[in-house]
Amino acid sequence: MKNIPHRIYLTEDQMPKQWYNLRADMKELPDPMLNPQTLKPIAEEDLYPIFCRELAHQELDNTTRYIDIPEEIQDFYKMYRPSPLIRAYELEKALGTPARIYYKFEGNNTSGSHKLNSAVAQVYYAKKQGLTSLTTETGAGQWGTALAEACAFFGLDLTVYMVKGSYDQKPFRKSIIQTFDANVIASPSDTTEAGRRILAENPGTTGSLGCAISEAVEKAVTTPNCRYVLGSVLNQVLLHQSIIGEETIKAMELIDEYPDIVIGCAGGGSNLGGLIGPFMKDKLQGKADPRIIAVEPASCPSLTRGRYAYDFCDTGKITPMARMYTLGSGFIPSPNHAGGLRYHGMSPILSKLYHDGYMEAVSVEQTRVFEAATFFAKKETILPAPESAHAIRAAIDEALKCKETGEAKTILFGLTGTGYFDMTAYSSYHEGTMTDYIPTDADLQRGFDALPVIPGVQE
Amino acid sequence: MKNIPHRIYLTEDQMPKQWYNLRADMKELPDPMLNPQTLKPIAEEDLYPIFCRELAHQELDNTTRYIDIPEEIQDFYKMYRPSPLIRAYELEKALGTPARIYYKFEGNNTSGSHKLNSAVAQVYYAKKQGLTSLTTETGAGQWGTALAEACAFFGLDLTVYMVKGSYDQKPFRKSIIQTFDANVIASPSDTTEAGRRILAENPGTTGSLGCAISEAVEKAVTTPNCRYVLGSVLNQVLLHQSIIGEETIKAMELIDEYPDIVIGCAGGGSNLGGLIGPFMKDKLQGKADPRIIAVEPASCPSLTRGRYAYDFCDTGKITPMARMYTLGSGFIPSPNHAGGLRYHGMSPILSKLYHDGYMEAVSVEQTRVFEAATFFAKKETILPAPESAHAIRAAIDEALKCKETGEAKTILFGLTGTGYFDMTAYSSYHEGTMTDYIPTDADLQRGFDALPVIPGVQE
Numbered sequence: 001m002k003n004i005p006h007r008i009y010l011t012e013d014q015m016p017k018q019w020y021n022l023r024a025d026m027k028e029l030p031d032p033m034l035n036p037q038t039l040k041p042i043a044e045e046d047l048y049p050i051f052c053r054e055l056a057h058q059e060l061d062n063t064t065r066y067i068d069i070p071e072e073i074q075d076f077y078k079m080y081r082p083s084p085l086i087r088a089y090e091l092e093k094a095l096g097t098p099a100r101i102y103y104k105f106e107g108n109n110t111s112g113s114h115k116l117n118s119a120v121a122q123v124y125y126a127k128k129q130g131l132t133s134l135t136t137e138t139g140a141g142q143w144g145t146a147l148a149e150a151c152a153f154f155g156l157d158l159t160v161y162m163v164k165g166s167y168d169q170k171p172f173r174k175s176i177i178q179t180f181d182a183n184v185i186a187s188p189s190d191t192t193e194a195g196r197r198i199l200a201e202n203p204g205t206t207g208s209l210g211c212a213i214s215e216a217v218e219k220a221v222t223t224p225n226c227r228y229v230l231g232s233v234l235n236q237v238l239l240h241q242s243i244i245g246e247e248t249i250k251a252m253e254l255i256d257e258y259p260d261i262v263i264g265c266a267g268g269g270s271n272l273g274g275l276i277g278p279f280m281k282d283k284l285q286g287k288a289d290p291r292i293i294a295v296e297p298a299s300c301p302s303l304t305r306g307r308y309a310y311d312f313c314d315t316g317k318i319t320p321m322a323r324m325y326t327l328g329s330g331f332i333p334s335p336n337h338a339g340g341l342r343y344h345g346m347s348p349i350l351s352k353l354y355h356d357g358y359m360e361a362v363s364v365e366q367t368r369v370f371e372a373a374t375f376f377a378k379k380e381t382i383l384p385a386p387e388s389a390h391a392i393r394a395a396i397d398e399a400l401k402c403k404e405t406g407e408a409k410t411i412l413f414g415l416t417g418t419g420y421f422d423m424t425a426y427s428s429y430h431e432g433t434m435t436d437y438i439p440t441d442a443d444l445q446r447g448f449d450a451l452p453v454i455p456g457v458q459e
Numbered sequence: 460m461k462n463i464p465h466r467i468y469l470t471e472d473q474m475p476k477q478w479y480n481l482r483a484d485m486k487e488l489p490d491p492m493l494n495p496q497t498l499k500p501i502a503e504e505d506l507y508p509i510f511c512r513e514l515a516h517q518e519l520d521n522t523t524r525y526i527d528i529p530e531e532i533q534d535f536y537k538m539y540r541p542s543p544l545i546r547a548y549e550l551e552k553a554l555g556t557p558a559r560i561y562y563k564f565e566g567n568n569t570s571g572s573h574k575l576n577s578a579v580a581q582v583y584y585a586k587k588q589g590l591t592s593l594t595t596e597t598g599a600g601q602w603g604t605a606l607a608e609a610c611a612f613f614g615l616d617l618t619v620y621m622v623k624g625s626y627d628q629k630p631f632r633k634s635i636i637q638t639f640d641a642n643v644i645a646s647p648s649d650t651t652e653a654g655r656r657i658l659a660e661n662p663g664t665t666g667s668l669g670c671a672i673s674e675a676v677e678k679a680v681t682t683p684n685c686r687y688v689l690g691s692v693l694n695q696v697l698l699h700q701s702i703i704g705e706e707t708i709k710a711m712e713l714i715d716e717y718p719d720i721v722i723g724c725a726g727g728g729s730n731l732g733g734l735i736g737p738f739m740k741d742k743l744q745g746k747a748d749p750r751i752i753a754v755e756p757a758s759c760p761s762l763t764r765g766r767y768a769y770d771f772c773d774t775g776k777i778t779p780m781a782r783m784y785t786l787g788s789g790f791i792p793s794p795n796h797a798g799g800l801r802y803h804g805m806s807p808i809l810s811k812l813y814h815d816g817y818m819e820a821v822s823v824e825q826t827r828v829f830e831a832a833t834f835f836a837k838k839e840t841i842l843p844a845p846e847s848a849h850a851i852r853a854a855i856d857e858a859l860k861c862k863e864t865g866e867a868k869t870i871l872f873g874l875t876g877t878g879y880f881d882m883t884a885y886s887s888y889h890e891g892t893m894t895d896y897i898p899t900d901a902d903l904q905r906g907f908d909a910l911p912v913i914p915g916v917q918e
Contacts, residue, residue: 005471006537012464078465079549079840090538090612108567110842110877152837153549172631172882176842179833179885374638378611381538383569383635418569420879423631426638 113417137212214316232268241274269347328447572876673775691727700733728806787906
């Protein structure tokens with residue numbers, strides 16, 4: 001084996017020029033999204049009031065395997081990409097594992113995460129269509145930051161509905177989004193019907209992604225020349241995020257490596273869906289058989305404890321229905337849940353792959369996540385985002401299994417971002433005041449009871 | 460000219476294996492540091508109570524041109540280096556300048572700045588000597604973070620005296636330092652004689668770097684097996700930071716570029732002194748003649764309005780005296796001064812080069828700095844630290860001059876770090892509440908009146 005450097009960067013010439021559409025290689029496709037009024041499979045035109053045309057097309061394109069990345073987006077990518085593939089030499093040494101651990105680090109941009117990969121694409125297409133403003137929601141704040149950056153760059157106005165829990169816990173996240181001239185509103189708010197309804201029902205709520213989505217969608221459809229954009233869950237987002245996996249497999253080829261295990265944190269699935277692309281492709285085509293592991297919080301366990309069912313993507317039930325692993329669109333994680341990964345559902349693509357046995361899922365409690373995060377930070381000198389640290393936890397656990405068995409497996413995980421805006425959570429871990437929360441079966445049942453009834457499909 | 464990529468990374472093999480000691484090429488050396496008791500030039504042994512032996516040696520080594528970087532430090536560097544040299548295509552376009560603008564970006568590590576380059580070196584040598592703990596001060600917080608990272612990695616205890624203004628303004632900076640297990644104390648504090656004295660004289664003070672240094676030095680010399688480390692000003696720090704300039708010139712060679720203008724922000728001089736190394740060498744040897752520009756805050760103008768005189772490096776007057784541009788060791792910037800670059804003096808090496816006409820200096824007001832910072836962030840997608848944004852301001856000003864004259868100059872500046880912990884200052888700029896402060900001549904005279912009297916040297 002070659003002498004492998006700590007950081008493997010592709011040259012600009014080696015950077016992928018196409019996104020990979022995983023759906024084109026799936027044995028069975030995810031069930032179609034349904035129009036919430038007609039309960040029929042949605043058509044591209046049905047999405048035009050919400051999404052700009054090109055994105056509506058990408059959302060429903062199940063067949064085009066590779067899609068050219070427009071040159072303007074490639075140029076933007078070149079400002080912060082390629083992201084490094086990093087060999088975790090010091091982590092390996094500290095664990096005493098024979099495993100070789102690699103991570104694809106997406107945190108070296110001002111949004112602090114991989115979210116910028118899709119933000120720039122969505123803003124570019126909106127601009128191209130002549131739109132003048134966008135709305136979105138943000139949970140942990142990375143998506144809001146990423147989109148604000150992209151909107152500032154392309155000159156579009158932006159309104160961000162920020163989950164109230166994050167808005168209060170992360171004042172500086174709000175500030176950075178404002179620095180990029182976006183309008184930030186704590187959700188639920190009194191600026192929308194959906195927000196007012198939720199506030200009336202539950203005045204003390206810390207909000208949820210589902211609720212913020214409802215508000216952002218309502219705002220978009222009631223504002224001229226405006227559309228809604230979303231940073232996860234959607235097929236289009238996984239498409240844009242495929243840049244992560246495409247870069248990763250090229251970088252691994254340069255060092256003659258291939259992962260035995262691919263690990264990613266999973267909230268809505270944007271990072272994991274992007275990272276696993278080429279490896280899942282190999283698996284679907286029988287060329288390789290890596291284990292693929294989604295890691296989610298025990299406090300928001302959509303894959304490990306959710307139902308595979310049609311559900312709304314938002315609390316206000318105005319978005320199309322998708323079949324996915326879900327905790328019910330009204331599910332709100334406990335207030336002690338730090339950071340992101342708080343969405344009630346999971347990408348329909350990932351849900352289908354998981355349902356069909358191509359993927360594993362594990363859930364972890366947040367104190368174990370922060371234990372892994374601080375251990376990693378001290379060895380690898382990167383302070384990870386809490387979300388990303390879910391993947392670190394699982395990677396460490398797999399590396400320790402290798403230590404027991406003596407197997408020198410190749411472990412790859414996605415380090416989606418940095419934790420600079422999560423110091424409140426880090427401090428509570430450091431001070432020993434962080435607690436764990438695992439929903440009871442009864443908690444979850446309430447979510448399942450609220451799943452929509454669709455005659456002939458889901459009773 | 461070649462097609463120049465946005466980001467130029469050296470490969471691991473191309474990374475410098477030696478630091479460059481600028482003193483070895485200076486026509487005249489800086490005046491020697493003086494022992495504050497004897498008023499005689501200091502000997503290496505005089506420094507042993509404060510610094511570990513190898514660093515004391517480096518501090519006084521004026522002749523060794525290149526010094527091998529120990530392998531352990533090279534390995535640590537490989538975790539976060541090489542840093543990218545970035546072509547600011549979008550900034551150029553937005554300014555409409557014919558100039559080619561490059562920046563060496565040191566912010567892609569968890570300390571958020573170049574400070575880690577010297578932190579790891581200083582901790583490594585301390586560990587090698589068998590020391591068990593270190594003390595330091597931090598202003599804006601980057602140095603404290605960097606040192607905490609390095610101490611956590613090598614297993615040394617650390618106490619950080621953090622300038623009270625920053626401690627209060629940047630609670631999350633404190634948290635991140637604590638995450639790396641360091642003990643953070645707001646300075647001035649009641650834990651040292653120096654701190655108690657300053658608190659008694661001026662109970663409401665927001666502190667100063669000079670004061671925090673006094674406390675950290677006192678703590679180090681009164682604690683067994685402990686030494687003091689400093690993140691700027693010192694010759695040893697400029698030596699370690701030479702990695703920046705060495706990488707930069709190699710990367711520029713790869714694209715057949717050479718700067719006409721080299722710009723860096725200057726507080727104590729650690730970044731600027733590191734960045735300019737090879738270019739200043741060429742200038743001293745008559746091989747090239749780039750303009751070299753130090754940029755400092757109008758609120759703390761040591762080069763542009765200070766005296767070139769012997770002064771103490773700390774408020775408590777317990778450290779050796781150095782001849783440098785200084786505002787007097789009691790100088791404290793106005794409380795509205797955001798971020799770092801708040802030291803009363805300037806690296807003796809840079810002071811001498813400036814005094815002898817090899818360097819220029821400009822001062823800028825902070826609202827103009829934040830104007831440049833937000834403009835840059837929106838175009839280049841990186842949120843700069845306020846300190847770094849001083850260099851951006853000057854680079855933009857030079858690029859706009861090129862626009863007037865039509866000259867296609869090559870401008871290089873050091874982007875020392877990111878601004879994620881400076882959102883209070885960004886918000887105050889955004890909200891229009893940020894103010895500027897320029898000390899009056901009378902303000903400065905008070906500092907000059909307090910300069911030490913050294914019979915026969917400085918009356």
